[in-house]
Amino acid sequence: xxxxxxxxxxxxxxxxxxxxxxxxxxxPEGWFYNGSQxxxxxxxxxxxxxxxxxxxxxxxxxxxEEIKAMNHQIDSExxxxxxxxx
Numbered sequence: 524x525x526x527x528x529x530x531x532x533x534x535x536x537x538x539x540x541x542x543x544x545x546x547x548x549x550x551p552e553g554w555f556y557n558g559s560q561x562x563x564x565x566x567x568x569x570x571x572x573x574x575x576x577x578x579x580x581x582x583x584x585x586x587x588e589e590i591k592a593m594n595h596q597i598d599s600e601x602x603x604x605x606x607x608x609x
Contacts, residue, residue, distance in 0.1 A: 541578045542571060548578075 550556065551573050553563045560568045572578065 537579070537582065538571065538575070541575065541582055545572055545574070545578045548572065548574065550574075 550561070553565075554561055554573050556562075560570060561573055562568050563573075
């Protein structure tokens, strides 16, 4: 069985891919991008899109659906235990 990834600890590669896919998505009200950072009018700065949590959640949901389908396929296959004592 494959293990489902969780949002609490995304790999840097996943964050990087998600950033590349969504870097041109519209920003929430009050946010802008200065070419290197996302900033809001309160002075908050961040390197990733303000909606990154939502993007990661969508990506992980998609991955988890694929993994669940693969695990279901594996579970439904018949197999012969060659080491089973008769």
